[in-house]
Amino acid sequence: MEAFLQGIQIFSDFIFGHLVVMNLVFAIAIVFFQRRDPKSVWAWLLILYFIPVLGFIFYLLVGTDMHKKKMFRTKEIEDKLSNAIRRQETLLRCQELPDSYADMKDYGDLVLYHLQTSGAILTEDNDVRFIVDGREKFRLLMEDMKKARKSIHIQYYIIKDDEVFTAMREILLEKVREGVEVRILFDGMGGRFVRKKVWRELEAQGIETAEFFPPIFGKLNLRINYRNHRKIVVIDGKIGYVGGFNVAREYVGLDEKFGYWRDTHMRITGSSVSALQARFILDWNFAAKKRTLPFEKYMEEPDIRSGAHCPMQIVTSGPDSLVQSIRNTYLRLIHKAKHSIYIQTPYFIPDEAIMSALMIAVRSGVEVNIMIPCKPDHPFVYWATYSYVGELALQGANCYTYNNGFLHAKGIVVDELVLSYGTANMDIRSFSLNFEVNAIIYDREKAREMTEYFKEDLKYSRRITRDVYQGRSLLIRFKEQVSRLLSPVL
Numbered sequence: 001m002e003a004f005l006q007g008i009q010i011f012s013d014f015i016f017g018h019l020v021v022m023n024l025v026f027a028i029a030i031v032f033f034q035r036r037d038p039k040s041v042w043a044w045l046l047i048l049y050f051i052p053v054l055g056f057i058f059y060l061l062v063g064t065d066m067h068k069k070k071m072f073r074t075k076e077i078e079d080k081l082s083n084a085i086r087r088q089e090t091l092l093r094c095q096e097l098p099d100s101y102a103d104m105k106d107y108g109d110l111v112l113y114h115l116q117t118s119g120a121i122l123t124e125d126n127d128v129r130f131i132v133d134g135r136e137k138f139r140l141l142m143e144d145m146k147k148a149r150k151s152i153h154i155q156y157y158i159i160k161d162d163e164v165f166t167a168m169r170e171i172l173l174e175k176v177r178e179g180v181e182v183r184i185l186f187d188g189m190g191g192r193f194v195r196k197k198v199w200r201e202l203e204a205q206g207i208e209t210a211e212f213f214p215p216i217f218g219k220l221n222l223r224i225n226y227r228n229h230r231k232i233v234v235i236d237g238k239i240g241y242v243g244g245f246n247v248a249r250e251y252v253g254l255d256e257k258f259g260y261w262r263d264t265h266m267r268i269t270g271s272s273v274s275a276l277q278a279r280f281i282l283d284w285n286f287a288a289k290k291r292t293l294p295f296e297k298y299m300e301e302p303d304i305r306s307g308a309h310c311p312m313q314i315v316t317s318g319p320d321s322l323v324q325s326i327r328n329t330y331l332r333l334i335h336k337a338k339h340s341i342y343i344q345t346p347y348f349i350p351d352e353a354i355m356s357a358l359m360i361a362v363r364s365g366v367e368v369n370i371m372i373p374c375k376p377d378h379p380f381v382y383w384a385t386y387s388y389v390g391e392l393a394l395q396g397a398n399c400y401t402y403n404n405g406f407l408h409a410k411g412i413v414v415d416e417l418v419l420s421y422g423t424a425n426m427d428i429r430s431f432s433l434n435f436e437v438n439a440i441i442y443d444r445e446k447a448r449e450m451t452e453y454f455k456e457d458l459k460y461s462r463r464i465t466r467d468v469y470q471g472r473s474l475l476i477r478f479k480e481q482v483s484r485l486l487s488p489v490l
Contacts, residue, residue, distance in 0.1 A: 104311070104442045107418055110332050111313065114440070118325045120313040126270030127308035128439075128446060132409070132453055134252035137245050137265045138164060141233060144267075145171050148235050151181040151298060153280045155232040157423075158190035158246035161198055163254075165247050169202070176206035183207070185284050187228045188214040190246070210288040212435075226319050228283060229423050229434040231265075232276050237298055240273035242266055242314075242422055242437055244408050253405070258377070260405030262457065264344070264421050264450075266439055268312075274299055275314035279437060311442040317424070318435035326424045326438050327431035331357055333414045340367040342413040342454045346406070348372055348385040349427035349487050355388065362395045371454065371461060373408075374401035381427070383476070384483035390469040404460035411438070413454070416447045428487070 114120035131137040145152055145168070152175060159165055172182045184202070186194075188211050199209045212228040233241040243265030245251045253260045268276070277298055285292040317325040334341060334357040341361060348370065350358070362368050372389055376382030393399040410430075411421030422438030424430040441447070462468075472480075 104417070106336055107442055110329070110336075110440070111442070113328070113332070114313050114315050114325060117323050118315060118317070118321065120315045120325075120440075121271070121275060122311060122313050122442075123271035123275075124309055124311045126268060126272050126310040126312050128310050128312070128441060128443075129267040130446075130449060130453065131243070131245075131265040131267060132262065134245055134261050134263065137241075137243075137263075138168070138252060140267060141241055142168065142171055144235050144239050145175065148175055148180050150236045151183075151234075152236075153183050153185075153232070153234045153277065153284070153298075155185040155228075155230055155280050155283060156190070156247050157187045157227065157229045157231060158193070158248055159184075159186050160193040160248035161195065162249045164249055164252060165194070168247065172207055173202075173205055181208075183284060184209045185212060185228075185280070185287055186210075187212045189224070189227050190229075193248070208288075208291065210284055210291070212283065212287045225433045227434050228287075228318075229430065230279070230283070230316070230437045231423055232280050232437065234273060234277045234280055237277050238269060238273060240268040240276040242268065242276060242439060244410050244423060250406075258375070258406040262402060262405055262407045262409060264409035264411060264453070266421065268439070270308055270310070272312050272314050272439070276437075279314070279316055283435070310446060313440045314437065315420075315440055316435070316437045317431070319433060320435075324431050326420070326422075326436055327351070327354070329420050329438065329440060330354060330412055330426060333412055333418060333420065334358060334361055337361055337366045337414045339415045340413075340451075341369065342451055343368075343370045343426065344372075344407060344409040344411060344454065344457075345370075345426040346373050346377070346385075346408050346410070347381050347425040347427040347430075348388050349381065349429075350388060351428060351431065354426070355391075358392060358397070359395055362392065362397050368392065368397040369400070369454065370397060371400045371402055371407060371457060373406050374403045374462065375406060377406065379479075380483045380486060382483075383479040384487040385427075386476075387480035387484045388487075389464060390472075390480075393464045393469050394466055399464040400458065400461040401464060402457055402461050404457075407457075411450070413447050413450050416451050417444055418442050419447045419450050421450070 111122050115122065129140075131140065152172065154172075172184075176182050184207060186209070191211060192215070199211075203209055213226060231241075231243060231246060244263040245261075245265050249255055250258050251261050251263065255261075278295065281293045281295055281298060315325050315329060317323075317327070331354055334354065341358075358368055370389055370392060372385055373382070389399045409421070410423065410425050411419060412426075413419040418441065420438050420440045422436065424434075424436035424438050430436050
């Protein structure tokens, strides 16, 4: 025992005696081995300086992307193949958009950008229903699941083994007994709340499951980056759901910590459901390895008898993408705004380009409205968010905290003409580190409807005026400053 303690003492003496040299080596690794934004580099060096050695271990868990190309090589090839086909099929129709829709004339370049960079098809024969209440979302979803005849494909970031998942599971098991194919894809970190035993039991009863980046040591997932943050459900290839709600009791307002959960989800029918189905299959094939799905079997012809007409694109982004498609959508929409911008997001940590674009919009007379939660679920992220929002409030933007529970809706509406809502927050993590999916809707009626939801939320919100922000306490100022310094790595 004495020899063991002496060994620990010798080791600790060595570490503390060589901290300067070790920090120098780690700093060189951070600065020279990876191409990063300078702000991110300085943030990591700051962490390394104040938390020697442990700071570098944290960097390996959170910050490194040394193996990114290797991890996503197969997935990127699949994306390119499918995207090349989509471009050929829809290029001419997308070029006709400005002539077909007078209201959309200024957005033809955005349509073509997504067509050519991410293969996002513009489809017109869609019907979209916005859902802002969790109970309503799961009621509709379960009703549609009960009517399924061929397949139910489910993909969520967070699934918890509580009463919400129990109700869903009972329906899914019944559908399996009827011969419906059921698959559940969950993220390795967000799905840690469900025991492995439960997934094995579901597999034994006929439900196929797959885990995106599973943990290596039990429930301990050392890979914090590259999480699959998408929430997609596709039923029979004809009905699609996408948005911010995950599967857990807090999303239906049953968690006292958060209270009412204000989110935004979309129920979609029409050709855009095929894009959601394709995204599910790509993600499933990446995670399920040998149990891959053929595209041709599950790409159903849309039902266009309803006469619905809502032009939209399904846009995805992530660390496997060559461009930050959703981030670039937000940036382009902000630059194009002439009258108004409405933004809702639980996490607002913009990069310099988006922050500058919003500043320019405010100073150019555009009405900029931003709504964030009134309470944090991730403290550092929240106080960084509050600092950026406060900066815009000082410049004249209309900034609000939603006080009727927790705001989790994620999206933007511009000039009451175009909107983009889905799973992506307006922060650096959603822009480049997580897998996300948004719907861009080029429809005046739907944009106005979403604007009305924002205005309805104002009844339960508090304005962050110049006086309110400037009068914040020293403690809040300290939290903001620390969180703002760390914002490039949050």
